[in-house]
Amino acid sequence: MIKMSKMHQRLCAKSAAMLALSAALPIGSAYADEVAADTTAAASQLETVTVTAQRRKENIRDVPVSVSLLRDEKLDVLVSGGQDIRVLAGKVPSLNVESSNGRTFPRFYIRGYGNTDFNIFASQPVSLIYDDVVQENPILKGYPIFDVAGVEVLRGPQGTLFGRNTPAGVVKFESVKPNLDKVEGYYNVSAATHNTTNFDGAVNVPLSKEWAMRVSTLRQHRDDYVDNKFTGKKNALDGYNEHAERVQLMYAPNGTFNALFNVHQRSTTGSARVFFANAIKLGTNDLVDGFDPTKSYTDALNFQELRTNGASARLSWELDGVKLYSITGFERVGKYVSHGDIDGGAPGMVPAIPFPVETAGGISSVKQYSQEFRAESKNAGPLNWQAGVYYFNEDANGYTDNFGGSDHALVSHLASRQKNTAWATFGSVNYAVNDDFMLRAGLRYTKDKKDFNTVVANNVPQINPTSADVSKAKVNWDLSGTYKYNKDVNFYGRIATGFRAPSIAPASKDVSVTVADAETITSFEAGIKADLFERRARVAFSLYNYQVKNQQLTVVGGTSNVTRLINAAKTNGRGAELELEGFVTPSLKMSLGGSYNFTEIKDPSLSVATCRSCTVTDPKNAAGFAIINGNALPQAPKWTVTATGRYSIPMENGEFFVFTDWAYRSKINFFLYESTEFTGKPMVEGGLRVGYTWDAGKYEVAAFGRNITDTQRITGAIDFNNRTGFINEPRQFGVQFKGNF
Template sequence: MIKLSKMHKRLLALSALMPIGTALAQSTEPQLETVTVTAQRRAENIKDVPVSVTLLKDEKLDVLLSGGQDIRFLAGKVPSLNVESSNGRTFPRFYIRGYGNTDFSTFASQPVSLIYDDVVQENGILKGYPVFDVAGVEVLRGPQGTLFGRNTPAGVVKFESAKPNLDKIEGYYSASIATHNTAALEAAANIPLSSEWAMRVSTLRQHRDNFVDNTFTKQNDALEGYNEHAERVQFLYKPSTTFNALFNVHSRTTDGSARLFRANLIKKGTNDFADGYDFTKINTNGQNFQNLSTNGANARLTWDLGAVKLFSITGYEAVDNYYSRGDIDGGTPTGPGFIPFQVQTGGGLTGLKQYSQEFRVESKNAGPLNWQTGVYYFKESGDGFSDNFDSNTQVQTSHLASHQNNTAYAAFGSVTYDVSSDFTVRGGLRYTHDQKDFRTVESWNVTQIGPKSVEESKNKANWDLSGTYKINKDVSTYARVATGFRAPSIAAASASVPITVADAETITSYEAGIKADLFNRRARASLSVFDYEVKNQQLTVVGGNSNVTKLINAAKTVGRGLEGEIEGFVTPDFKVSLSGSYNFTKIEDPNLYVAKCAQCTITDPIGANGLVSINGNPLPQAAKVIVNATARYNWPLADGNLFVLTDWSYRSKINFFLYESKEFTGKSMVEGGLRVGYNWAGGKYEVAGFARNITNTERIIGGIDFNNLTGFVNEPRQFGVQFRGGF
């Protein structure tokens, strides 16, 4: 009996240890963590969301940002996404599934909406706020017009800051130094202040030395540097389990070089670099600089009322000052190459204020039916201007200042119904009223044609309908049809073009996909296909034979394609990912003609009036193919882990403008990165060496077409080291 009792005790002890032993056994076959997104304004498993969505977080973000990159680091790093700017680190322009807007004017709108901490960043300047101390970046492809703020017919790029918590003092710090003395310092600290209050402070500092010589002024290391700093302070107030308030105050200041435009960078009749091109040298007689300061605040309040949750999101964003000046002919009277006339431009904002308010109610039903509904208000007021200069004398030749008020309000609702445990349907509806009042407030040496003020307003209802079917616990499929809307846009006048208005555009999109966890969640995959039609798409005509910008509408644009992603563990220490997209876009409007470039080789039909037909052309900046691949290998050591991580991206050729030409077609581009590092103390500390654009790929990525074959290029190769620690 005594022996039996001992054996019994041993069996009980062994059975108690079995879960631990099972966990240890499973640790040799790691699983991917569950990915949670808020694409439908609720926290949900990415597999259950009927939207093509990608989430970037943690190490993936850290690697891509390790060289001090601005928000353009996202370009081509996820399927169907491109980001570019003719203003350098400011005023980024986003494209999803080839659908975007190349307009660089002060009050340009975009069909891709950028949401930071649940607050829309409407003006292009606001979209460039740096990425630091974030919980994640979600890219939602296709129309998102039912649940999100405004102007989202192409999709949403959504940033969420890491939030304060009441648990403990914790944080991190990261410092790096790289080529051209590119330095970055990032840090954050979470500090509980009491049992009800917590604070999180985050900061970013970035710097790069000037490294491009100006051979005209004989000044070495004169251009391409920058200084950037941004701050964010958040306070969490959580007095009970039924109420919490999150307050956020943030700011940004940046200065340095504007985009460097290089005269006759492109060899005539090709899209190759002209002979004698040197990335580290430019010959320009124009001034080049930019400076920007922004600030903002928001308050997000949540009440749990039992059957429902109530949300209030109040946002304020402001541009205190923005000015960017560059030599857009790119050269001097003596070249390089032929430059018909000298011109230099400057433009920016003397001030912009944006207010937004959303109230939303969300159900918490245990049954099959759930819903959310709310109202939204948006108000923007801004003052912008553009100046022209004679590059030879630096004398200002003209000035035009404009003011715009934009007011919008909306009511929206969404319903989710579980038809069965495997099949869920969702539907949403949004009604929007949008009004813009635009006027010229000051002009000097500009003979404005047409009226000096314009008012536009539009009412529109949008909807979406989707279904999700779970084939089994690991695999789900979905189908979605959605509409989207972008309000009318207004562009300022110039000496030869009046104030122009592009009417509202609408989109109808069809999408279907499959999402799956594979091999006991050691891998994950998704595939989506889509087809869309945009009616009355807003397009921007820039350049031609003169330095002008105006807005037009295309009768119809069509797009179709697919996106796929897969990631997983090949072995417990070897993880890989592969993603890609194919996007076909086409402008369909046989009556649409635009002015052609001054010196390039047009490949489109040219009419009797000298204008170029763009019927049948792809959208600008729309890459047909994007491919990304990553691989990470880990060597466990006694005190830590040694790892090697590489990431590669491919983007097929792009068209810079609405017309097609041999010169203004960007070549395909491959960029690679490498990171070798060691982490220890359970990942608390890490030191790493890194390289970005490791193959030193040099490409022409944009142009200015009114004067000569001016273009600009991608970021240079960088080597650097980084140290990161946590507490």
Template sequence: MMKLSRMHKRLLALSAMLPMTAMAQEAGQTAPAASGQLETVTVTAQRRTENIKEVPVSVSMLAHEKLDVILSSGQDIRVLAGKVPSLNVESSTGRVFPRFYVRGYGNADFSTFASQPVSLIYDDVVQENPILKGYPMFDLAGVEVLRGPQGTLFGRNTPAGVVKFESAKPSLKGIEGFYNLSYATHGTANVEAAANIPLSNVWAMRVSTLRQHRDDYVSNAFLNQPDSMEGYNEHAERVQFLFQPSSTFNALFNIHQRSGVGSSRLFRANIIKKGTNDLVDGFDAEKIFTNGQNYQNLNTKGGSIRLSWDLGSVKLYSISGYETVSDYNSRGDIDGGNPVNGPGVVPFQVETAGFIPELQQYSQEFRVESKKAGPLSWQAGVYYFNEDARGGSDGYNTAGARTTHVLSQQQNRASAAFGSVNYAVNDALTVRGGLRYTKDVKDFRTLEAVNTVLVGPQSVHADKDKFNWDLSGTYVLNKDVNVYARVATGFRAPSVAAASTSVPITVADAETITSYEAGIKADLLNRRARASLSVYDFDVKNQQLTVVGGNSNVTKLINAAKTKGRGIEAELEGFVTPDFKVSTSASYNFTEIKDPSLSVNKCAQCTVTDPLNASGRVIINGNPLPQAPKWIINASARYNYPLADGNLFVLTDWSYRSKVNFFLYEAVEFSGKAMTEGGLRVGYNWAGGKYEIAAFGRNITGTQRITGAIDFNNLTGFINEPRQWGVQFKGTF
């Protein structure tokens, strides 16, 4: 085990050797930047707009060109994996149902009602159900990744951190907008556009849209169906209205929706070579040997109202959010093969569909913050959350007919009161403290069970209340360098998983975290470079974990007595010359389950490396958390060559993550190998940057990796996104 001091020295040495930046941190400006200087990055990590250097939290910002580059080939939200320190995103359900991990801390639960310790907040509205977390990224002002517990100012399940999206907002200043068109391998088309239109001197509208398409390009060799899988059609829209009748009041109305059809995740039987974590010899990513059906459809809608009043000494905010899922169905051949012949032959058949016929989520927050200048500032508020969701799963036989049906309902209500205080002790030292009280109540019941006998009771009730707090201090060493320290707690409410024929409805008790963090943030070389470094250590009590499979399709929730984590994160960006900008970032995350009493069923066909107890179950004490890479490293570089009428540029970006375990136990076959993916972009912009044309590639080395697996009676897995080559044109008006 590597000691923290050694990790610290190792990453500091790496930081000194590499030309670090963060093209991953281009964001909003508070002051114009001179040629060869970095723009000032502002974030809302503490619910106020602040210079990122002054915020006592480990936070990264992605915006503008960085988002454009990684999204150019029609990617969904999973593309954020590994693009900033300590962030991983994965899914066993394809373009919907993403699972987020920060500092190795997340949840691999794939059930309909899964909760996560990383909260996703879109335009100040929490997206609680994992289906809502997959809303596409388009026309964004920025994405903030807040690492560590955010349990006082943000309202839902934030012990690991927050991923925060902010849409570009309407403006009264004039008509403006953009269009962004790309076409790539496999007929992948991405169309994004937005228009800002002032309607009067007090009303403005912003309309944003996204269209994404990919052709089917994977053939089902068993059913002789060429190019029948892995395609999708998706569109999303957002309309916002700004009403600003005076300098003391404004209202922002947001209406959005998402619709998509296409393939669900392709599970591929027997693609892992026994005794290794390699793909089998002769593996062909464009073929599958399955006898099951595969499809996915989704429709979501939502809206929010954000009101702001300037009352002189204070500002008052009201944020009302409403989200719905009106149709979600994802069907796949979970065994990944067929019972007859070929590389996909499997010993038994499992074909299921997860569905949500109805989900409604309402949230309301009132917040007041001080406005007067002085050493003391504060904010306080109340929060309410209400979710009513119905969902379940269907099973199918080899002929494709539905054989079983389970429908459940979860009703979740939560309320909270919170406050925080900032106090400038002197010109150099500022301290901050926050407190939040939360009460969370869940009622879960089975509504229908057709052709299946579920064990245990038909309903459960769970409720918990908790105080969370944080305390931090920021010290200004000089005008360019700040240091900070922070201790914070977090809380995730109890989670519930539906019953099966062998496992009753299970409830995982609430989990809590205490985290210690310290860091340094600096502007360097007259703002030609920027650096940050943070170290942390956390303890999670009663962490909620998900037990899956073994040799059957079940999900069960358990609690680990304790999980420990520690690590280090570094980011550096800067201009080598006014036309040459480079970046890199790195993180080391160590996690360990600490519970000698915990054991799980082992896989049937894999090579388990953990010890077994007397019952033949795997002891997971000492294991890292699933999907928790120790290392995440990013590097990018952009060279601009000025011409008479425009600029020629070359941009490359690379991301690396070390190996991960797929499940709670450690097995040779069920660990994902280290993965490096790179991108390349060559383009030309002109008319002062108004127009741009570019050729691009994503995953340019054609890296193929197993990124997840199904723990059944065979070696079934799924893989990363394929290599893409394409062209892009964008313009502004």
């Protein structure tokens, strides 16, 4: 049993009230009226949603995990204007995504639990998996969203069945797969504000009775639109060029063996993140009066370049009573560099910046190899199981450069190398106690080893140690149960543990190589999932409580441009998540999602350096450092709400529709310490899409807007200079045409 706080009790009461309210909404009665007007029930029933959260295809209602799925129109709308993976932030309960590097290096947070570390060797407690292959290095996590069948967000520890660090959860992408049926595909073209253009498309070609191929491509562009007032150059910053391809080959000679081969690549050029010095008004978290996001004042170079590629082979064998899998993955970062004006200002600014910072962070190479073998039973009886082994190997080479002077000359160069190997063995069992009650249990043993060395240190005086070797082994487990109250309503409960291996941060002239010890989590979760009104609506509600021991935290900035790792004795988290969707009428479909995420660092001994020019609200110790005990985790909003609505009007040859989506998050801390200026204000962003589909949905033309209210919010900051910040994406309007064949 989970002991509920008063907040949990209030949330339960509110959720019960919402369910009662949903019963009173015109979903049922209005629907009956519409049926009387010659509308069939099937036309406004929700489709059955299947997910692979437990590595098997299952009805989402039967999975004892808090999981969300983004697919079809909801997903298409989000990326309609060329948005990158950060657009997923707040679109499902308890998920946040942000980056201080723009379109590259996204950082994921689930239930407030993530990692703000921006060094290229950083690990994250949220694992991103693309087509069953883990994307471990942060640079690999930003692969663009196109020709995707769905995005699953699994909340809470997933350390039994998934291959790498997953104590916070998993974000899982699945590409649309080739098929042997026919030649088919789609094309999608849009143009929007700032000459933002987007093209993506795919074609499926059966090559023979046994082979099929699917080729997918993406092209995105945005003009520079931010003026540089220091150089006098107009339209100097914040543009990008992105292209990516994916080729898949499927071989299915019979009903026993299936092979899927995947090769993919990505290439990105454009601006690094644009920083704005003196952007935040002293003593508040407001933008300064007269702030203009299209005007920058920078004296440094600003550019970004990224090239990645990879391949995978997924093989499966259907045998009597068992199915075998082999998943082989290779990922490579061929080049990455992000060069920017970190201080966000230039000489002559008022107030003046304390010191100039022009840096470049980069990767000379990352090579990642992973292999999984897994067996899955196919028993007709009550007992089924999965078991397997997993191997991971990564060799990463990265560097940090500092520049100075009007000629942007290289001042210092620090290069490091990290080798990471890990292996695991795992298994899980499902047992149907009776027709109504299913028990599941899982166990995993992981061994993880990292070797880190400083390779080159030109003009960077080193503080020992300059290398580190760490190794850790851990056993994780989970236990869950699902009870079918009736054919439409399931209750579930889950206890799970998770593990993140030790992390290492490079040295600098101010700090040595720092190592954060392994962190562990124990999580309790319970919830209800139900179909309502003859599948015209569905609801999912969950409560959770977790404790992280020895959590790895990243200390950034303060009075200098320094990054180091520390561990907190404990971090507590608790909250609730709700998702409700359904047809109000056959023409109006709506969804509502929300989460309450409370996080708290519990370690009286922890203190960190604070900003040069801000109003710190934490108590300070004798050394002048802020005591962070009791603070919320960075980038962890307490409240998030997301809502969508789609209204359609049938026409003679097609359908006219209006679609809108909205996301809200409450305030956030940017850093481990709390200050007035570096507390992000609450933010609401909305989208609108108006369009027409015809020829049974084969073609669609639409006008769309993103961030239609032109919300401007500081979403992250640099604290060692004058209240430097960066903001959310600008308002955008555009038109789009899609076709299927």
